[in-house]
Amino acid sequence: MNDMVKNLIFWLVIAIASMSIFQSYHYSKIKNNQIDYSSFISDIKHNKINEVKINKKNIYVIKKDNNRYYTHIPMQDHKLLNNLLKKNIKVTGLVSKHKGIFTSIIISWFPMFVLVFFWFFFMRKIQINGGKGALSFGNSKAKEFSTNSIKITFNDVAGCDEAKEEVRELVDYLREPKRFQKLGGKIPKGILMIGPPGTGKTLLARAIAGEAKVPFFSISGSDFVEMFVGIGASRVRDMFAQSRKSAPCIIFIDEIDAVGRKRGSGLGGGHDEREQTLNQMLVEMDGFEENESIILIAATNRPDVLDPALLRPGRFDRQVFVGLPDIRGRKDILDLHMNKVPISKDVDSSILARSTPGFSGADLSNLVNEAALIAAKFNFNVISMLEFEKAKDKILMGSERKSMIMSNFQKESTAYHEAGHVIVGRIVPNHDPAHKVTIIPRGRALGVTFFLPKEDILSISKNKLESQISTLYGGRLAEEIIYGKEKVSTGSYNDIKVATELARNMITKWGFSDKLGPLLYADSDEEDFLSHNFSKNKKFSDNTAKIIDEEVKLLIQKNYNRARKILNDNLDILHSMKDALIKYETIDSKQIDDLMNRKEVRIPINRREKK
Template sequence: MSDMAKNLIIWLVVAVALMSVFNNITPSESASGAENYTQFIKDVRQGQIREVKISDRQIKGIKRSGEKFETLIPTAYDKDLLNDLIENDVRIIGVPPEEPSLFTSILISWFPMLLLIGVWIFFMRQMQGGGGKGAMSFGKSKARLMGEDQIKTTFKDVAGCDEAKEEVQELVDYLKDPSKFQKLGGKIPKGVLMVGQPGTGKTLLAKAVAGEAKVPFFAISGSDFVEMFVGVGASRVRDMFDQAKKSAPCIIFIDEIDAVGRQRGAGMGGGHDEREQTLNQMLVEMDGFEGNEGIIVIAATNRPDVLDPALLRPGRFDRQVVVGLPDVRGREQILNVHMRKVPLSNDVEPALIARGTPGFSGADLANLVNEAALFAARSDKRLVDMTDFEKAKDKIMMGAERKTMVMDDAEKEMTAYHEAGHAIVGRMVPEHDPVYKVSIIPRGRALGVTMYLPEKDRFSHSKQHLESNISSLYGGRLAEQIIYGDEKVSTGASNDIERATDLASKMVTQWGLSEKLGPLLYAEEEGEVFMGRSSAKHKNISDETARLIDKEVRAIIDKNYERARQILQDNMDILHSMKDALMKYETIDAKQIDDLMERKEVREPAGWNEKGDKSNNSNNDNTEEQKEESSTSSDQEQPKDA
């Protein structure tokens, strides 16, 4: 029975009960007329009254003309009334006071208690997230069941993770034909843990498994198990597996399992009783005395490091499927999937867009396609073209243009020198990603942006590449220092200094790229460097080693700082020329940068009209792979780390 039908029946019962109470309370007999007591006494004395019925202070009667009436005695007792009635030959009938029905009495006496119980049930449902399953169904599973025909997602809708699809293809084959594996003594994994960064498609892949296998799919979040009462989560786990056994073969998908599967007894202040009991029950259900044949548990998390070891052992989550960020080919496949629903122009090339979006997840690429469609809609276009994808890509990677922000010429010029310093050093140092675009248009939190073009997806970095990045990061500050002097250097390089220092620290303490300290680990965890200072978690190092770490970090910074200074001093003419081009065009791309580096006359950017104004198509038509490197010219305008 549906929830709507249940609610309708409940309201009908309530309506019938109220009608019954109303009928019992309301008098069944009503008079056709009412008159005041004075007129009643006059009628009695004039002999016009034939019969009266007296009940307490209420009088109902019939006149000799047949007309019915009723009135009310104004005082508790009228000693002359009976004498008047008897003297005028009026028939007197005494009626006892009307007693309420048993049902009415019970209702009236119990109404306050029932009201309190109703309020308590309402608030308990709110705290427990009743979900329409009834006020007392705290221990019932909140898993949403999707039938075989409800899931339309298949492997065709999943792209960019071919290795992960191959891992879960066995699950589909087993669910379709279990005997193929059972006759050889093989057992399908009871649990599959999908691990990957947010937005890589873990949930989508789980749905595709259910869609391909055509089996029921139970979906639930890890946070749906844990409640304020101890034991509720364990009861929900039992109920969920009981429901799954009735629908086997089926798939149970638990999203964000780290909410309930965290390591027991970890952290300060002891454990969490409710979460630990829920985890214990899940461990028993997945591999306890009772087998759950035909039930496959798929869980997703981006924090596998915090999960309890008992949850990851063979027999529970036997297999871990890593759903990583897609490569160039994977990004192209994902774009093709999302572009199916978008009317595209003939100039759109998914391969070029994929090359220009390194590090994008599947969710990022879906957002890119959506933003491009929104740009086309704002321009009243019928088709989404390549210019819209360029605008969308720039918006996602660099932030939206801040058209209302007006900088004076002096600040604009300083920003131009700053970004030109990044670009020139980036083009001169070895193993650095080529400079792709330079802009002094404020975007997001940055007053200026220098973007680099990675030639391929990088999975590791050499020492030379890291040192070149440090040099280019200091190029902006050095350009300001050389042009304006030490007293005029702005705070715009604060983020550049932070990132350069972080790179140098990791080179020394984590990556073993220091000759004096060698390949040893001096940091407890990534991103947390300990140089002899007090910390809650620290690596045991001597004071002498801490001082040596400081010296090595400083040596790397000084070496690359001086290299960047020398490059800018040797190319001052290019620095001034690039500043002039940025002041004129505001944004220059790789072709204009090539002209500047070769000391040629700078060609006009694409979309620049004869009046010197940027047209609507002023965004660069190049669609190469990009990598953001941002810097600012204001202490209040500091970008986040790219």
């Protein structure tokens, strides 16, 4: 409050001085424009005046050259009006208003009163908002959540059991710090959560605060950096000052890579604003001043760009990896979200978990939401397995392009193409079973074949990789066998691209070439521009590069020929599957089994009644 009074006195002095200067300038300007009455009479005689305005004491004059002045009437001049009219001078009378002393004071000091009023209003607003006004650039933007405002617990987090167990001891420490302190144990000062986007890093941090029942400060890494120099460092200081008042507490910084990147990596190596912010954060985390009972949790999906000083013990002591959920984790996440919506009895979360490898927690939440929207669109009361299949297809491939009109030949060639993938994929060894195939255009694809793995794949054998290459070429070969090489379409572009990448990786990265042996021949995949590594050193000779190309071509040709033989041996199945796809547009694993066993195809279930 003392600072506020000092500021008020300072601005009052400024206002008074400004008003004094203004009034002095105003009166001096008026004084400079005043002339004697005799000069005024002379101007009348010489026809220099265009217009006059007269009140009781003063005459305001506008000359023909547009100059202006005024003069004071020394005494009553009865001939003045006649003289003005004879010279054809425009005469205007002004009403003289009497102003009292009080009125004059108000008019003179009114601007200062306005300044004082707005100053009091401005200061009061800042005080009410807790210093978050227009001049509070250096104040922390961290949002504080009270102990009772966070309702999320570990029961609301699924799919990352190992990460939950690793951070559970933080909750125990915050609840019972003496149990750890009596043995001399110190809780980690900082925990860095690493993992792909959407895996639940932020949710896990909120669950820690919800379990521990302590204040929770949340901020994004980008909130520290502004265009003004020093603002980021000031916000870091203010954030830690606030958290010390609420200790024990948790500070959560999302996307810390926005402010924690390696120093000296900017162009020119300059000491920019972001580096000053990082330096202040390093000091606050582990400097001379202790931050007992303040736990800093940060999340990022780019740990490779963080500054090494940020990752050392004493700052971020522990790194917790929150990865993509496995098949059991995906089932738990789906069950968690399905409990919030009405589900039909035919829905099997284990089948959905198997068919969604690579889905994050956010993706699975979106899957349930999309299925609910599809069910609501058709006014169903519950969500069935069919809605989940449609939602999954929409997420993976895009919406159905119902407006696209395909000719009979395009539809037939697409059916042969997809049937070629399915047949080769079912016959080659160690390949994932075909789950569904469709010729309904979605996104950029005219048709898609889904292969559903029985379990999560952690590593792939050479035999399985070669089977994948054969299957990728199955679509192109089916078109070639039916229509000839001249009528093969460009629809196999992506298949060729993926098959070539697989073959090249097998030779250059995974050591599956007998001629070259188990050596790494691949160049670095990362562009290291900011580290000033502008050139890439080739790791092998030109002769070796030629051998690599030959080995890749031999590998692809081997599996290309295998796929051709499989399709030639099963032409009847290829024609039958083409007919089924044209008739039903989409067939599932049961219909595929019928076709591969040369049986009559059962009618697929692709609709349901309202319940």
